[in-house]
Amino acid sequence: MRISVIGCGYLGAVHAACMAELGHEVVGIDVDESKIENLSAGRAPFFEPGLGDLLSPDNARLRFTTDIAAAEHARVHFIAVGTPQVAGGVAADLTYVNAAVEALLPHIGPGHLVVGKSTVPVGTAARLAELVAPTGASLAWNPEFLREGFAVSDTLSPDRLVYGVDNRDDRAAEVLDEIYKRPLEAGTPRIVTDYATAELVKVSANAFLATKISFINAMAEIAEVTGADVTTLADAIGYDARIGRRFLNAGVGFGGGCLPKDIRAFQARAEELGVGHSLAFLADVDDVNLRRRQRVVDLVTENLGGDLTGKAVTVLGLAFKPESDDVRDSPALDVAQRLADAGAIVRATDPEAIETARRIRPHLDYVESIQEAISGADAVVVVTEWHQFRELDPAEVAGWARGRVVVDGRNCLDASDWRSAGWTYAGLGRP
Incomplete structure (x- = not known):
């Protein structure tokens, strides 16, 4: 298949590279010249394990350009642009999706298939299908379910494929089956449905995961005033097959470029549809998160005598999750800023996210070395659960720091090991 991918950010760059890996001829298109230059040279413009291996400039099946006219040589066109929150609001900003489709219209015709992968409010696909129809092309919606840090494997070996198609279009599903032939032959489940259901699958999944995370964090708040241990609680209820243990890790909460903005946009769309009451609970999910x-900041403050002014605090982690350099709506970076605002002298480190963090919070002090970050610290705060931080030897770290306070914002450290090494350990929802 000849494929174009419009938008080469986190989603689009991975999708383009993986489609080439599946054997298709792919052109990735983006308006950002520096991004295209990096991708064309085989350099990933962001950290994603495995992506660099697929971006060889010698790969004849994969190329990148800023010229939308390059899409004319393709027959299937994936829309993979961002849908951020609108400025000053919570609804999804469809500026980039609309612009991508409008730019594509002069270059498509009968027999072409436009495939949406961006996360959009329900109703968007039906509207875009009307724009595409006069060209003779058709439209499908194929939502993505990528986890940053595992995006390559999630694309090449997805846990499910969802096709939203017009019920009058028998060809769209066949074309997508040809594109995803390898994962389908490997047993990937496939669901063919209407536009609205396909759009809702993605945002519903994100809303459910966000709710599950905030639920266990709400239980952590109860545990903190009763002396219960939320980690043991999560283990106990997680044995129930109806609940499951995944996404029941209490801590500093979720962030990134998907869950926060998607649940807010979902609420906004429900309000527009006149059923805002159906998703009113998501406001509480957001609030708990x-x-x-702030609870992490409060724990640091409580354990440093009630005042952070002039106290040296090390922040371990900047990305919103490990195996990523993404700091969009990152709880870790937010905690670092809140500590600085409270008067602490903050020194932060992360294996991959220092440069992305520096672009957003240039005034914070960033260092590459964990030892340098901890040296002379009054308190150490873990807010991204990179294995480099989880595996630290508390006895060795005690020789670097000035104080002996560790706040575990991800409940990922062995509390007994740290306490045995002389540290005052504080977790979230742990006695």
């Missing part, structure tokens, strides 16, 4: 960030 944001409260956990």
